[in-house]
Amino acid sequence: MIKYLFFxxxxxxxxxxxxxxxxxxxxxxxxxxxxxxxxxxxQEEIGKGLKEAxxxxxxxxxxxxxxxxxYYKSPYKILIPEDAQKVTNKLKKVPGWSNVENDLxxxxxxxxxxxxxxxxxxxxxxxxxxxxxxxxxxxxxKDDAATNYLxxxxxxxxxxxxxxxxxxxxDEVNATxxxxxxxxxxxxxxxxxxxxxxxxxxxxxxxxxxxxxLIAKKELDIRKNTSSRSTDLLKKxxxxxx
Numbered sequence: 001m002i003k004y005l006f007f008x009x010x011x012x013x014x015x016x017x018x019x020x021x022x023x024x025x026x027x028x029x030x031x032x033x034x035x036x037x038x039x040x041x042x043q044e045e046i047g048k049g050l051k052e053a054x055x056x057x058x059x060x061x062x063x064x065x066x067x068x069x070x071y072y073k074s075p076y077k078i079l080i081p082e083d084a085q086k087v088t089n090k091l092k093k094v095p096g097w098s099n100v101e102n103d104l105x106x107x108x109x110x111x112x113x114x115x116x117x118x119x120x121x122x123x124x125x126x127x128x129x130x131x132x133x134x135x136x137x138x139x140x141x142k143d144d145a146a147t148n149y150l151x152x153x154x155x156x157x158x159x160x161x162x163x164x165x166x167x168x169x170x171d172e173v174n175a176t177x178x179x180x181x182x183x184x185x186x187x188x189x190x191x192x193x194x195x196x197x198x199x200x201x202x203x204x205x206x207x208x209x210x211x212x213x214l215i216a217k218k219e220l221d222i223r224k225n226t227s228s229r230s231t232d233l234l235k236k237x238x239x240x241x242x
Contacts, residue, residue: 016192041237043132048081051127054146056230057218058123066116072109076210080104081202084179087186094189100182106176108199112207114169115162118213122161126154139240143223147216158208164227166204175199 041049064070070100071077080088080101085198088104137146170176179199186192221228222238229235 005208005233008132021131028185030046032088041240046139047130047132047135047235050138050146051130052231053219053222053234053238054127054130054150055124056234058120058127058150059147060218061214062116062120062123065207065211065214066113066119068113070116071112071210072106076214078105078108078112078203078206078210080108081199085201087182090192091182091186094138094185097182097185098118104179107170108179109174111166111169111172111203114172115165115204115207116211118165119158119162121157122154123150126157127149128227129153139237140153142215143220148210150215151212155208162208163200163204166207167200170199170203191212 065074065076084104085101088101091100127150135147136220138149142148166177174197222234226235229238
């Protein structure tokens with residue numbers, strides 16, 4: 001009888017312990033799932049998602065800026081350089097050059113709009129070369145981490161590729177000839193220091209500054225607004241940093 005009572009007690013304790021052990025296992029499983037969720041992303045998904053986001057941001061920025069008035073009538077408008085202002089300010093008083101500043105600014109922005117049409121392949125090449133480590137740093141980085149990545153990895157090559165395009169574009173809209181005529185007229189004014197600011201480099205750098213600013217704006221939109229994540233992969237990847 002005593003043995004039988006001990007056996008009942010043993011079963012009771014065992015069942016209780018098993019129940020507690022089961023609860024502990026369930027809690028452990030829940031903790032594991034929180035740390036490593038079933039929807040955990042693979043390296044391939046993270047890399048593909050970040051490249052997709054960059055591609056979308058670049059496409060929208062380049063597409064916008066390459067349209068007519070993309071630069072000229074937007075917050076990214078290229079203003080004449082400071083060195084050129086002394087030329088235009090003097091020329092405004094010379095017959096035939098009263099609108100020189102507006103004319104020059106329009107021509108510079110038209111050149112940038114033409115050049116922007118050829119910028120996308122340069123960005124895409126840099127995006128394709130992104131490593132998994134780069135992707136993770138971008139995903140968990142600051143709000144402009146992707147834009148900074150593009151800037152640091154493409155700026156020098158973009159300038160090298162962009163400059164001849166800008167130069168050609170400036171020629172196509174007669175900005176180079178116009179500026180040469182303006183400087184020639186300015187240099188004929190008595191008691192003025194000779195001037196000839198380099199429009200090609202200035203327009204190139206300023207056009208790229210505007211482009212990166214717009215890409216940063218697109219990046220921030222994807223990071224902060226779930227409605228801007230246009231594909232399931234973008235939603236899945238960027239939910240990790242929400």
